[in-house]
Amino acid sequence: MSAPVEVRGASKWYGAVIGINEVDLDLAPGITGLLGPNGAGKSTLIKLIAGTLRPSLGEVRVFGLPAATTPAARAAIGYLPEVDGFYEDLSGREFVRSMARLTGLRATEARERTEKVLVEVGMQALAKKRLKACSKGMRQRIKLAQALVHDPQVLILDEPLSGIDVAGRRELMDLFRRFGAAGKTVLVSTHILEEIEEITDRIVLMAGGRVLASGTVGSIRDLLDEHPLTVRIVATRARELAADLLSREEVTGVAVGDVSTVAIGGKAGDGIAELTVKVKAGDRFFRAFPALALARGAEVKRIEPLDASAEAIFQYLIGGKS
Amino acid sequence: MSAAEGEEYAREAHTGWTARTGLVAWRFLVRFTFLRQLRSKKCVLAFMFFMLLALLVFLGRQLGKWNSEMFGGLVLFGLFQTFFVPMVTLVFGAGALGDEREERTLVHLLSRSLPRSGIYIAKILAVAPLALGYSLGGLLFLSWLSGIEKPGVWETFVAVGPSVFWLTLAYLALFQFFAAAFRHSTVIAVLYVFFIEVLVGRMPGILKRVSLEFYAWSLAMDSAVPLGLGPPAEFARVFVPINATSALIVLVTLTASLLAAGAAYFANREYPEAG
Numbered sequence: 017m018s019a020p021v022e023v024r025g026a027s028k029w030y031g032a033v034i035g036i037n038e039v040d041l042d043l044a045p046g047i048t049g050l051l052g053p054n055g056a057g058k059s060t061l062i063k064l065i066a067g068t069l070r071p072s073l074g075e076v077r078v079f080g081l082p083a084a085t086t087p088a089a090r091a092a093i094g095y096l097p098e099v100d101g102f103y104e105d106l107s108g109r110e111f112v113r114s115m116a117r118l119t120g121l122r123a124t125e126a127r128e129r130t131e132k133v134l135v136e137v138g139m140q141a142l143a144k145k146r147l148k149a150c151s152k153g154m155r156q157r158i159k160l161a162q163a164l165v166h167d168p169q170v171l172i173l174d175e176p177l178s179g180i181d182v183a184g185r186r187e188l189m190d191l192f193r194r195f196g197a198a199g200k201t202v203l204v205s206t207h208i209l210e211e212i213e214e215i216t217d218r219i220v221l222m223a224g225g226r227v228l229a230s231g232t233v234g235s236i237r238d239l240l241d242e243h244p245l246t247v248r249i250v251a252t253r254a255r256e257l258a259a260d261l262l263s264r265e266e267v268t269g270v271a272v273g274d275v276s277t278v279a280i281g282g283k284a285g286d287g288i289a290e291l292t293v294k295v296k297a298g299d300r301f302f303r304a305f306p307a308l309a310l311a312r313g314a315e316v317k318r319i320e321p322l323d324a325s326a327e328a329i330f331q332y333l334i335g336g337k338s
Numbered sequence: 339m340s341a342a343e344g345e346e347y348a349r350e351a352h353t354g355w356t357a358r359t360g361l362v363a364w365r366f367l368v369r370f371t372f373l374r375q376l377r378s379k380k381c382v383l384a385f386m387f388f389m390l391l392a393l394l395v396f397l398g399r400q401l402g403k404w405n406s407e408m409f410g411g412l413v414l415f416g417l418f419q420t421f422f423v424p425m426v427t428l429v430f431g432a433g434a435l436g437d438e439r440e441e442r443t444l445v446h447l448l449s450r451s452l453p454r455s456g457i458y459i460a461k462i463l464a465v466a467p468l469a470l471g472y473s474l475g476g477l478l479f480l481s482w483l484s485g486i487e488k489p490g491v492w493e494t495f496v497a498v499g500p501s502v503f504w505l506t507l508a509y510l511a512l513f514q515f516f517a518a519a520f521r522h523s524t525v526i527a528v529l530y531v532f533f534i535e536v537l538v539g540r541m542p543g544i545l546k547r548v549s550l551e552f553y554a555w556s557l558a559m560d561s562a563v564p565l566g567l568g569p570p571a572e573f574a575r576v577f578v579p580i581n582a583t584s585a586l587i588v589l590v591t592l593t594a595s596l597l598a599a600g601a602a603y604f605a606n607r608e609y610p611e612a613g
Binding site: 030063066067068069070087088090091092093095097099100101102103104105114115117118119120121122162166167 | 354355356358359360361362363366367370374377441442443444445446447448449450451452453608609610612
């Protein structure tokens with residue numbers, strides 16, 4: 017049986033700019049986290065699944081139906097867009113009810129469903145307030161309510177926790193967990209790994225318009241251990257640091273190069289140099305390096321992976337954990 | 339069960355979508371848009387503009403200025419058709435879709451289970467009663483307010499009404515097309531009215547045939563001139579109308595073509611900024 021959402025060789029260009037490039041992805045029932053830095057292509061992928069954009073190449077299907085051109089496919093989707101656009105003069109309740117009617121629910125049914133989802137997102141008491149008078153967090157909850165109001169099988173949520181306070185995040189994450197447990201397909205886009213790790217360990221990692229990795233956080237970390245990586249480091253006492261690095265198992269080579277002391281704000285005599293380090297287990301290397309530099313008394317001016325993909329992975333996996 | 343029936347079954351089972359739910363949603367969109375535009379500030383603005391026009395007609399009546407030539411030339415074929423009808427249709431035609439783009443609410447329509455062309459048609463159907471209410475209702479009201487007895491209110495309406503009706507629809511179709519194509523469609527529409535309808539539309543020779551108003555006037559000429567309701571005298575000298583039937587065919591064809599082209603364009607155009 018095919019997955020509820022299938023993305024096959026999908027690419028999207030905005031003129032000469034690539035949004036996503038040859039993405040293949042299956043979204044199964046349960047929660048999937050979509051992670052990646054700004055410009056990774058997350059929003060483009062989300063818009064393609066929500067059917068508001070169509071792929072330049074490839075296809076995006078929801079229950080086997082093309083997402084962008086089939087109204088029935090969009091009926092299966094509840095979409096929380098990142099954009100903060102509302103009919104400002106309406107109250108939250110009127111807005112959600114109107115969105116319910118726009119999915120084809122009759123007036124009575126729309127009213128009942130609206131009240132139910134307002135309770136679910138914790139907005140029942142505040143939903144009479146005009147949207148223009150609502151805080152960012154309230155507007156975000158109302159946006160979530162309109163995505164849920166027609167009881168969709170697939171939920172596509174673009175930064176759903178943005179603007180929500182800590183207690184509210186807990187509530188909403190519980191809500192997402194319930195949807196996932198109920199067999200719905202939920203895709204949650206976020207910048208923050210910890211957020212998503214609390215509700216699922218199934219993630220899709222994007223950078224540069226491509227899916228770099230998908231699976232559990234653990235399996236991606238395992239993949240990284242096998243992924244050779246080049247890291248550039250600019251530091252004082254660079255030659256001693258290079259010797260220390262070479263003694264480590266995960267480091268396969270170090271090249272020492274000159275660097276302008278003026279450009280990096282150093283002083284002559286600091287032993288500043290640029291090290292190009294080849295590592296075979298980036299995860300372990302990045303965990304060990306701060307202690308190594310500290311022990312040597314080296315001041316690290318700059319450290320960066322020379323591989324854009326790997327940088328994205330480390331930003332989330334290492335940055336989030338260390 | 340045939341393959342098509344099987345697909346339909348799967349579609350309903352997973353998505354809950356049927357032709358009936360699609361129709362319910364579409365009807366709601368028409369009503370929703372109508373009410374939003376009715377309550378909009380632009381609608382109030384159009385009303386205030388109309389009241390200014392009405393005040394002018396009322397003052398003219400008090401001063402005993404109106405006869406059919408004056409009223410037809412200055413008000414009906416002048417201020418009313420040349421400025422008021424374009425303005426009202428611009429407000430509603432560019433507003434129904436343009437407001438959704440400006441306020442970034444278009445995403446809530448594009449992500450619903452409505453066909454794109456259906457959204458486009460719903461939008462224009464929703465604002466057509468408002469624009470026609472202003473233009474045809476305005477024509478009746480101004481004719482009554484002028485106090486002219488010959489021709490009477492109904493006679494004037496029958497003579498000029500069809501051209502106002504078709505001009506309103508043609509402008510609506512054009513301005514909604516602008517709204518689908520351009521982010522700041524109101525500015526484009528204002529420039530269009532000023533350069534094409536007002537400037538080019540009043541030039542001697544054949545060039546004026548690019549303006550919609552030329553066909554609206556041609557449509558009204560045969561019935562309005564015998565009643566003394568022609569265009570201003572200085573313009574009547576250079577205005578060589580086509581016959582009413584040809585004018586009607588052009589207006590109907592243009593309106594239908596603009597509507598079909600707009601719906602097709604909107605169905606295929608992407609709005610990445612919409613979210």
